[in-house]
Amino acid sequence: MAPLRSCSGTLMGALALLRMANVHGQDDFAANCSSFVDKINMENVTTYATEYIAAGTNLSVAIDPSCGRPSYQVVSTDICRVQMNVTTSQRSEIRMEAWFPQGYTGRFLSTGNGGIGGCIQYSELDYTSSLGFAAVGANNGHEGQRGVAFLNNPDVIADYAWRSVHTAVLVGKELTALFYGAPQKKSYFVGCSTGGRQGWKMVQDFPDDFDGVLSGAPAIAFSGLLYWSGSFYPVTGTEDADTFVPTQMWLGAIHQEVLNQCDALDGAIDGVLENPDLCEFDPTPLICAEGSTTDCLTETQAETVRTVLSAVYDENGDLIYPRLQPGAEALAGMTQFNGDPYLYTTDWWRYVIHNDSTWDPASITLADFRVAKAQNPAGVETFDGDISAFEAIGGKILHYHGLMDGLISSDNSKRYYSLVRKTMGREPAELDGFYRFFPISGMSHCTGGDGAHKIGNAQDGVAGTRPDENVLMALVQWVEEGVAPEVVRGANTNQTYWRAHCKWPQTNKYVGPGSYEDESAWQCA
Numbered sequence: 001m002a003p004l005r006s007c008s009g010t011l012m013g014a015l016a017l018l019r020m021a022n023v024h025g026q027d028d029f030a031a032n033c034s035s036f037v038d039k040i041n042m043e044n045v046t047t048y049a050t051e052y053i054a055a056g057t058n059l060s061v062a063i064d065p066s067c068g069r070p071s072y073q074v075v076s077t078d079i080c081r082v083q084m085n086v087t088t089s090q091r092s093e094i095r096m097e098a099w100f101p102q103g104y105t106g107r108f109l110s111t112g113n114g115g116i117g118g119c120i121q122y123s124e125l126d127y128t129s130s131l132g133f134a135a136v137g138a139n140n141g142h143e144g145q146r147g148v149a150f151l152n153n154p155d156v157i158a159d160y161a162w163r164s165v166h167t168a169v170l171v172g173k174e175l176t177a178l179f180y181g182a183p184q185k186k187s188y189f190v191g192c193s194t195g196g197r198q199g200w201k202m203v204q205d206f207p208d209d210f211d212g213v214l215s216g217a218p219a220i221a222f223s224g225l226l227y228w229s230g231s232f233y234p235v236t237g238t239e240d241a242d243t244f245v246p247t248q249m250w251l252g253a254i255h256q257e258v259l260n261q262c263d264a265l266d267g268a269i270d271g272v273l274e275n276p277d278l279c280e281f282d283p284t285p286l287i288c289a290e291g292s293t294t295d296c297l298t299e300t301q302a303e304t305v306r307t308v309l310s311a312v313y314d315e316n317g318d319l320i321y322p323r324l325q326p327g328a329e330a331l332a333g334m335t336q337f338n339g340d341p342y343l344y345t346t347d348w349w350r351y352v353i354h355n356d357s358t359w360d361p362a363s364i365t366l367a368d369f370r371v372a373k374a375q376n377p378a379g380v381e382t383f384d385g386d387i388s389a390f391e392a393i394g395g396k397i398l399h400y401h402g403l404m405d406g407l408i409s410s411d412n413s414k415r416y417y418s419l420v421r422k423t424m425g426r427e428p429a430e431l432d433g434f435y436r437f438f439p440i441s442g443m444s445h446c447t448g449g450d451g452a453h454k455i456g457n458a459q460d461g462v463a464g465t466r467p468d469e470n471v472l473m474a475l476v477q478w479v480e481e482g483v484a485p486e487v488v489r490g491a492n493t494n495q496t497y498w499r500a501h502c503k504w505p506q507t508n509k510y511v512g513p514g515s516y517e518d519e520s521a522w523q524c525a
Contacts, residue, residue: 033080064144067119076130092155105132108184112191127459136172147347161378192216192446207390228321230345250333267510322411331406385423402443452490452499463491
């Protein structure tokens with residue numbers, strides 16, 4: 001009679017077999033990755049490396065110093081990394097990467113860019129591939145955060161405006177099918193700022209590219225945005241001008257006075273504005289009393305504050321760009337009201353609009369805006385309110401914008417939502433079937449901020465991966481299961497509390513009875 005085997009022995013044997021299978025599976029994945037380069041034969045695509053990267057690898061990446069990102073990326077999951085160049089015209093090309101995870105879920109995803117956009121977002125490639133997406137990213141047709149490559153080259157401008165993302169999607173989907181042996185089941189986009197604009201550009205002009213789009217803080221109404229940003233420097237002047245307001249004033253006294261006047265309007269004094277629309281900030285209380293010179297404003301400086309915090313209109317009274325929403329003045333004080341010309345505005349008018357590298361950003365006028373708006377190079381405006389073609393293919397859009405964003409006014413996202421409503425003749429309940437917009441209180445530009453900003457939109461903004469705590473996975477659930485998010489939940493930096501962010505046009509109101517950190521003490525209304 002054979003000896004009896006203990007349950008623990010059986011379990012240990014099963015685990016050993018499982019470990020062996022995992023090792024063999026990993027070996028097969030790595031071998032398939034190494035040989036994948038020989039299988040790629042695509043027009044206009046030059047593949048220069050396919051390599052297996054194990055989870056935990058501190059990967060060196062090629063990135064221009066002006067991108068302000070590290071030259072390495074810690075890889076979170078086993079991937080096959082594909083590096084390539086893709087020719088987009090006789091005088092333009094994109095540098096592109098595809099990260100294929102071993103734990104693939106059948107989902108394809110394209111990442112977006114930021115700023116002038118010549119930087120592959122390696123952190124987003126890693127974040128999304130770790131969630132099982134076959135992820136692609138590209139450099140938008142040039143390297144770094146300067147626009148010099150645009151000079152006298154409309155093809156590079158076209159890459160920036162739309163072609164880099166669209167091309168990467170076409171190439172990426174074909175490579176995904178080749179690598180995994182079948183086409184993706186669903187395709188997604190995730191991007192913020194320039195990436196948010198790219199997502200909307202695909203929705204407006206290439207509705208078949210994606211089933212689901214996550215667009216944050218989009219740089220839409222592009223000419224108006226850059227004119228608005230460029231208009232601050234002539235108002236503030238340089239640091240030695242009597243019109244200049246020191247950065248520490250924006251970070252300290254001005255921001256605090258905004259909170260003093262407006263924080264309680266949502267029912268709770270918590271350092272976060274849930275509805276900046278209710279705030280009509282007046283800097284008058286900060287004007288220096290006679291004999292005072294610290295933590296206060298001169299009359300001239302107070303006028304600067306009023307001007308830069310106001311909407312921009314043309315000579316006919318038509319809106320060019322909305323005001324900076326109250327609560328975002330601290331970040332804007334460091335980045336836009338700092339006494340320097342705004343880099344992206346300067347480069348856009350020098351190398352795209354005027355083709356004049358000597359153009360002086362201090363000279364910007366409404367005439368410059370009109371020229372840029374009329375040119376609309378490569379359709380970069382991205383402000384078309386008819387998105388019915390995307391609705392028709394069954395696509396879903398989750399649009400979010402931080403209410404502490406000091407680089408792109410969240411009021412412009414509300415403006416775009418209104419444009420879609422008007423253009424398509426829909427009420428919010430009708431748009432809800434495919435398009436939902438969520439203002440995120442306490443979120444700065446794409447990530448960070450004083451409130452519950454960790455919504456799962458980016459690698460440094462993750463507090464969980466379930467659909468009820470991660471906006472990307474909420475989008476997946478909406479696309480694949482038909483369950484749409486009624487709120488987008490986020491955690492604060494230390495994850496000491498969560499808050500449910502309301503679907504526009506609803507806004508959050510504190511109703512108690514608990515602490516403002518109690519998620520149930522808030523109500524959408």
